[in-house]
Amino acid sequence: MTRVLHILDHSLPLHSGYTFRTRAILRAQQADGLEVRAVTGQRHSADGPEVETIEDMTFHRTPGAASGPAGLREWREVNALAEAVVATARVWRPDVLHAHSPALCGLAGLKAARTLGVPLVYEIRAFWEDAAVGNGATHEGSLRYRITRALENRAVAGADSVMTICRGLREDLIARGVRPDKIGVMPNGVDLGLFGTPLPRDAALAGELALGDGPVIGFIGSFYDYEGLDDLIAAMPQLIAEQPGARLLLVGGGPMEQALRVQAEASPAAFAIHFAGRVPHHEVERYYSLCSVMAYPRKRSRLTDLVTPLKPLEAMAQGRIVAASDVGGHRELIRDGVTGALFPADDPPACARALAALLSQAEAWPRIRAAARAHVAEHHDWARNVRRYRDVYEGLLAPAADAGARTAAR
Template sequence: MNLLQALFFPPEQPGGVSSMIPYLQERFRSSRWEMDLFWLPKRIRNKGREEIEFETFDWTVYGESPVVQKYIQTYRDYLWWTKLRMSKSYDLIHAHHPIAGLAMKKVFPDVPLIQSLHSSYERELILNGVIAEGGLEHRFLVSLYRELEQVSDRLMTVSRSFAEYMSAYTANPERIGVIPNGFDEKRFKPVPHDNGVPQLVTVTRLVPAKGLDTLFKACAELKSRGYEYVLHIIGDGPSRAELENLAQALGIYNETIFYGYTLHPEEFMPFFDIFVLPSRAEAFGSVFAEAALSCLALVGTNVGGIPEQIEDGVNGLLVKPDDEVALADALEKVISDPAYRYELSRSAWDKAKSLYSLTRVANELKKTYLQVQQEAKS
């Protein structure tokens, strides 16, 4: 079977899709399977001129919004690039972004399309203060779920929580499939180490939706309780300067290290002790699975797909979002008790190896691809 994995961002872009899709090629390399990747290069801007129409709603109702206009233009650009560069025929296309799926179905209407949704763009924009809940942009973006359902042969996502979220915007929510992201076990190698001072780490985009302001306040509380630690911030984003100022104001700047964007954080993640990310929204939270495979203790929030990975008190700790005292209490538990921290990290590693291995996910995808291809023929 000739497969196309249609991405939006280049494979080196940080995130759950890039943690999985490029590594799938090796698992599909055989006489039965052939897989290509396709994405929109960053340099392609304002090339598309095609008129855009959707089957299930009129996007022009929301067209006065600059956010919607930019989204539509990006869709035009993806269409332009696809028509320019794609000539090979495929038996099945698996898209991992709404724009990628919509463009592929328009260019290749007779090829079966699986559409996977990995995150909620509208929720992130709302939490980051870019758009208002219930506004033009929000209504436009949630309308896309029904459109994707209409044009896809199979609509899928990465967690039960996100499938439930999507159900409010689709006609047949019971048909939404769930396959979590998978991770190449060979990339994650736990390393025995003994840090005299507990090392906390987070890997994330620096935006309000990730709750790093709550983390900093929790760390300030830990410091006031007399605990030593070092907090490592791996990632970059528009909130970096604001977060650096907050660390200064809270008196924790000396305990906090900002690394900026790092291409392969899994190479040195095993040398830390505790992974913490108090997200305000998370469709799946791939970094938790990556941290678990690195054998770190996990501390997260009970939102989105995170509770599907973390069973509180068994393989990590969960707290409510925006609760810095509860987060400080959870961190205190794993900082003050190395034996408990080790117990949590081992349980997290066992679960991640069992449920989120790339081999297991690749086998599930192969079954799905064969099913969809057979359904399309019948």
């Protein structure tokens, strides 16, 4: 049985899109007959033992915390994580190392793979230099941006195989000179076993939030600038003019929360905009039950054009109608008029028109829901897609197996 040791920035019990994708991968690989474990780096901030079992998955932690000036601190992180991977591998004996972005994990995986003499798969979920721009931590072309990009390129060059979560990232790597046959795609996905019959509308929660009986436009997630929630708020007066009973429900929090609240309070549609704050993960389905349409108005940028988000897929799997801006990451997931609606990015009036059109065509919702769920089942179900990993691993392990067989035959 093939053993795979995953190398991660952080993991459960922390909750993030990163940890949920990891959980889905590990669970699907276990169901596919692989043995899996994971090692997290020093940025995993949850307290816990050095070896932790969560939901039947085993995580090894890298002890300590890196210190020092920028650059030296990150290199110490890489070395500490590489040492933790090697220590775990010497006991558990994995056949393959599978590192997941950021590049620090890829570089740690590369050091460990060379020490252990096992192949390395490096998986890119986003280019972290672009994510830092999207989060407002730096700007494109800065020294930090260029260093992060160079480290990414180094990890990609050293890995035996590279996986990306979407075509946009793959095409960008090819443009950098990476061989196309070295790069596979493992799309963002969902565990359809987690999504049964959607909950009926939670009338008590709707009353508590004063949403009324009209349609609700929802967003559940992190409030980053690139999510475009300011455009969604700016679209509300026009939407209310066409659909007076419509309401906007924003669930979550993040760097833009205060600015968004100020914007909403100054809006002519302030009465129709509701902030629910952050909610416990086990309560999220109740909030989804209130939403007629889930809106994802991402702004256009390198990050949003190259990377496919997870939230629209989860909404489609739960039978929710999805409306999203037409950035590249959304176009990979949604067919306009078939599995959801797309509208021009960075354009609040266009967003309002698309939402109003969806709300006026409720008779089409069953068809859209069915098409969206079928699309997710065919293209984004982890139980099906996880077999792509097995093909990659077997391709990397085959030369070593053939060499062993030839040696044994002598």
